[in-house]
Amino acid sequence: MEPRDRVDAHVARWLPVLPDLDPDVEAAVTRMKKLSDHLRRVREQSLVDFDLQRHEFDTLHSLAGRGGRAAPSELAGDLGMAPATVTGRLDGLEQRGFVRRTPSAADRRRIDIELTESGRAAWLGAMDVLGHEEYRLLGALNAAERRTLADLLRRVMLAAEQR
Template sequence: MERDSTDGHLARWLPVIPDLDPDIEGAVTRAEELTRYLRKIREQALVDVELERFEYDTLHKLAGRGGRAAPSELASDLGLAPASVTGRLDGLERRGLVVRTPSRTDRRRVDVELTEAGRAIWRKAMDRLGGEEHRVLGALDAKERRQLSDLLRRVMVAAESGPGGRRP
């Protein structure tokens, strides 16, 4: 079996902490390293498409709501104060990535909509990151990917039910 950087990490720490569980330490360290790697890929994808992280996050949440949402919904999705979202939307609107339109259901409010340009730049960033995710997880066959996803779900259920966790 091929070795990775975590194998070296374990080799260093096992003599120092003899009761260290190499499977737990290995799993946690690999998860952290994979997250760090994918974060780096995402940041490069955003540089490539000329988006700031906060812009991408806002477009991503908006796309996840079908391309249209109230600013208050976006604020909730992003975990931000409404005033912070207003500033983000101002910049995105100046760039032509979103537009504000009268609400279809309540004429006292406005909705935010992705423009074609906004959807295109969001998709371009998603495609770059998704391509690398597929490449990396392509080391596993379909059955192994399903198994990994199922195992990680069990771990996340335990994490989300513990102190500081957040159950959906």
């Protein structure tokens, strides 16, 4: 018999109350929610450990994803925010030494934002904590099972995106 987790007990408790409940749907959705909550808690703790606010991490993450250099307007687009809001974020990150403003090589009228070594270290530190936990959790599966899981979740995600 397969080992049982908390979700198995949850489903068993609700089946008598909701006889039309599909136990597989309930179990899958509940597990996805609980795993998402778990990873959120790990991420939040890693931000505390690296003295980062969520918005600071998100901005550093976006900048790192652009090779460590971007225009404020590009970051605003990535983050789905107004440029003025991003400017305020960048001010705080610059004060902390995580980013620097530099003249654009492409357009002298423009300023680019550059990720500093200190900013990269803070971002990577927080990323590593979450990454290690993701690998720990998915290490319960072999490579083929991880691929199958990713493929199955893609199908579910595509259904969600069609709404």
